[in-house]
Amino acid sequence: MADINPLLPVSSSDGSSNLTGQATCRRPIKVVVSIFFGLLTLGLFAALLIRNNGPVDYVDVHENERGSLASTAFEKAENLKPVSRGPAAGVSEKSNWAFGGDLPDYPWNNSMLSWQRTAFHFQPEKNWMNDPNGPLFYKGWYHFFYQYNPNAPVWGDIVWGHAVSKDLIHWLHLPLAMVADQWYDKNGVWTGSATILHDGKIVMLYTGSTTEGVQVQNLAYPADQYDPLLVHWVKYPRNPVLVPPPGIGPNDFRDPTTAWLTSEGKWRITIGSKINKTGIALVYDTKDFINYEMLDGLLHAVPGTGMWECVDFFPVSETENNGLETSINGHGIKHVVKASLDDDRHDYYAIGTYNDRNGTWIPDRPNIDVGIGLRYDYGIYYAAKTFYDQNKKRRVLWGWIGESDSEAADVKKGWASVQSIPRTILFDKKTGTHLLQWPVEEIDSLRLKGKEFNQVRIQAGSVVPLDIDSATQLDIIAEFKIDSDALDKATGSSDASFDCVTSGGAAERGALGPFGLLVLADERLSEQTPVYFYMTKGSDGNLKTFFCNDQSRSSKASDVDKHIYGSLVPVLRGENLSIRILVDHSIIESFGQGGRTVITSRVYPTKAIHGAAKVFLFNNATELNVTASLKTWQMNSAFIQPYPNL
Amino acid sequence: MTKIISLFILEAVFCFTFFTVSYSDINLIQTTCKKTPFYDLCVLTLKSDPRSSTADVSGLARIVADSVKAKAIATLNQISALLKSVKDPTLEKALEGCIVSYNTIIQADIPVAIDAIEKNNPKFAVQSATDAGNEAQACENSFAEKPSNSPIFSGNKAVHDLSVVLQSIASLLL
Numbered sequence: 001m002a003d004i005n006p007l008l009p010v011s012s013s014d015g016s017s018n019l020t021g022q023a024t025c026r027r028p029i030k031v032v033v034s035i036f037f038g039l040l041t042l043g044l045f046a047a048l049l050i051r052n053n054g055p056v057d058y059v060d061v062h063e064n065e066r067g068s069l070a071s072t073a074f075e076k077a078e079n080l081k082p083v084s085r086g087p088a089a090g091v092s093e094k095s096n097w098a099f100g101g102d103l104p105d106y107p108w109n110n111s112m113l114s115w116q117r118t119a120f121h122f123q124p125e126k127n128w129m130n131d132p133n134g135p136l137f138y139k140g141w142y143h144f145f146y147q148y149n150p151n152a153p154v155w156g157d158i159v160w161g162h163a164v165s166k167d168l169i170h171w172l173h174l175p176l177a178m179v180a181d182q183w184y185d186k187n188g189v190w191t192g193s194a195t196i197l198h199d200g201k202i203v204m205l206y207t208g209s210t211t212e213g214v215q216v217q218n219l220a221y222p223a224d225q226y227d228p229l230l231v232h233w234v235k236y237p238r239n240p241v242l243v244p245p246p247g248i249g250p251n252d253f254r255d256p257t258t259a260w261l262t263s264e265g266k267w268r269i270t271i272g273s274k275i276n277k278t279g280i281a282l283v284y285d286t287k288d289f290i291n292y293e294m295l296d297g298l299l300h301a302v303p304g305t306g307m308w309e310c311v312d313f314f315p316v317s318e319t320e321n322n323g324l325e326t327s328i329n330g331h332g333i334k335h336v337v338k339a340s341l342d343d344d345r346h347d348y349y350a351i352g353t354y355n356d357r358n359g360t361w362i363p364d365r366p367n368i369d370v371g372i373g374l375r376y377d378y379g380i381y382y383a384a385k386t387f388y389d390q391n392k393k394r395r396v397l398w399g400w401i402g403e404s405d406s407e408a409a410d411v412k413k414g415w416a417s418v419q420s421i422p423r424t425i426l427f428d429k430k431t432g433t434h435l436l437q438w439p440v441e442e443i444d445s446l447r448l449k450g451k452e453f454n455q456v457r458i459q460a461g462s463v464v465p466l467d468i469d470s471a472t473q474l475d476i477i478a479e480f481k482i483d484s485d486a487l488d489k490a491t492g493s494s495d496a497s498f499d500c501v502t503s504g505g506a507a508e509r510g511a512l513g514p515f516g517l518l519v520l521a522d523e524r525l526s527e528q529t530p531v532y533f534y535m536t537k538g539s540d541g542n543l544k545t546f547f548c549n550d551q552s553r554s555s556k557a558s559d560v561d562k563h564i565y566g567s568l569v570p571v572l573r574g575e576n577l578s579i580r581i582l583v584d585h586s587i588i589e590s591f592g593q594g595g596r597t598v599i600t601s602r603v604y605p606t607k608a609i610h611g612a613a614k615v616f617l618f619n620n621a622t623e624l625n626v627t628a629s630l631k632t633w634q635m636n637s638a639f640i641q642p643y644p645n646l
Numbered sequence: 647m648t649k650i651i652s653l654f655i656l657e658a659v660f661c662f663t664f665f666t667v668s669y670s671d672i673n674l675i676q677t678t679c680k681k682t683p684f685y686d687l688c689v690l691t692l693k694s695d696p697r698s699s700t701a702d703v704s705g706l707a708r709i710v711a712d713s714v715k716a717k718a719i720a721t722l723n724q725i726s727a728l729l730k731s732v733k734d735p736t737l738e739k740a741l742e743g744c745i746v747s748y749n750t751i752i753q754a755d756i757p758v759a760i761d762a763i764e765k766n767n768p769k770f771a772v773q774s775a776t777d778a779g780n781e782a783q784a785c786e787n788s789f790a791e792k793p794s795n796s797p798i799f800s801g802n803k804a805v806h807d808l809s810v811v812l813q814s815i816a817s818l819l820l
Contacts, residue, residue, distance in 0.1 A: 408747055
């Protein structure tokens, strides 16, 4: 009804006197409205331009969460702590260094760097390694696969490395087992697990990152089941066998476990994931490892724990001292759920009860549920995975130990990461709350010359040197007796807040600690790594014992991690305090109370290397005398090398 | 009249989408940068890159990574220039050490961070970003004239602080 162009004069005619009249009245309104909208449009365009190109002054400048803007000055001597998502222990092994070394930086010469390479821990000849993959025992050989970068000593271009051993200690390198040669694993041949079927055949499930960056699960198997070395592997031609289900993000679906049998005779696996910030474990049943049905429920979930990587699920016996095959269930059996938390780079486990019928698991103690309670290891240790060793009827645990030095040093030395010595894992019958980890017995075969020290008295505030020859490849088993009178006499304090991580380390003297050993220490103690106990007494008279590793003075270099690791360790009435330490150049694995609490550290001394490294007993407590008895052994190299004449 | 009304509706829809779209991408930059300890630096860096207007958090992390690399290259060039005319052996040693640090940042840390972001395995980006910040700080610390700043202080600070921003943003992707 309105004129197409209201600005044109309306021709008047006799029959349209009304129209004319109306048109004359309406025109100015139309004009005004049009001009209004026109200007509005222009104004909005102008606003768009200014928004995207103008100065940022209009942005709300405000005090950020961490304090006023002006004060985050770049102080040289200060430790700048950026946003930390994890506990004070540090978000990753490359945590922000607490600067304060005596040496100018870059002290690293070839002697120091080449010394860092381990003698009896698994590592490839060069370049980067991370997660352990698909460990298994088959036709007389232990197999180990691992995330590997064949091209550089930093993460990237990930493929599956492979090695074999008769005894979990002497390893022989084999060719790469799988490379990124399919669309479904082009962006990464990631972590996976092996299952041995009824007929002895092996299937491998692993995560591939596709060309689109989606995480999928793929099936692979040995090309030749009669080859005990399992050199060649074949990928199932119709991979992937599993893709992220509805409701699960394409980047939150990885690390399938070894399968176990359900009471219906199907195979069951679990895969870690997350929904918002709740870490979860999805469950799938399969008969052929090709077709799967996802269960409606989850194996378990814990809010606030974030993405669950490298989930592991296995039974432990409450009564026997052997490991259990993954499908075992029944009386006297508990099940462990373990997850590697992406958010804080630590491995957590919890002990509980599995319900086979609906594929769920509940923890014995929800207050120390998965991700909020116990850790396998309180140092550098991640992506751990167990397997059932049917050869010796034990459950064996592998764990990835990254570097805690600078990447500049890693690049210079040409390699990064080692694996822990494989550990047997058992339910701790005495506490009922912990697992026990202990280096596999085959490590004892590396022991050379041994020395025994009996009843060495270490008075409060003293250091006792131990006369052993070389101290960079050692196995130490030590027991500490404490004066029970001194324990009774010590005054309890209401300050129940001791924590290895936030403490002052071995230099912080308490009434009942610290005391233990100094390893990778030079004669003048200018560099030292204390491995020790620290006891506290509460106002209620209850004693607590902590087991710690202190890296704060482990090296004069300033570009290495200097944090203090450790945790509470349960000590039962009548038990002496015991420590086992494996020293192997730049790695220290320490086991408190038979493996109830374990700490792995990477240590990079500049002076306490080669012949200059020594071991001491120390007691820095103020009110306690300690008596130590220990055995030390020089450890031979494992001579890890390529498989000959392959 | 209906033409006016439809014009009005069109206009209203236009304004609405315009405001929500442009408001929401600024909002993502703001909410992301609030989770870093260097809000101003974060916002400035992101807004000066046109990709930020359509980027998700992963894309914002990528922009910051590129910026760290650019600043690191600039600082490396500065160090090289200083090395050409240096006389003092202590200063020379520090500068040579910084070359190592900056080469690590440019050739190892940032490429790994970008790769990890692209391959959706952000923990390696967090780790590399942390290392980059540490390398810059190690370089700054290696100069003898404490407590005053080194000749490349502003470069070290920029690289350090941006690395921290990258670390924070990559953490959001975990």
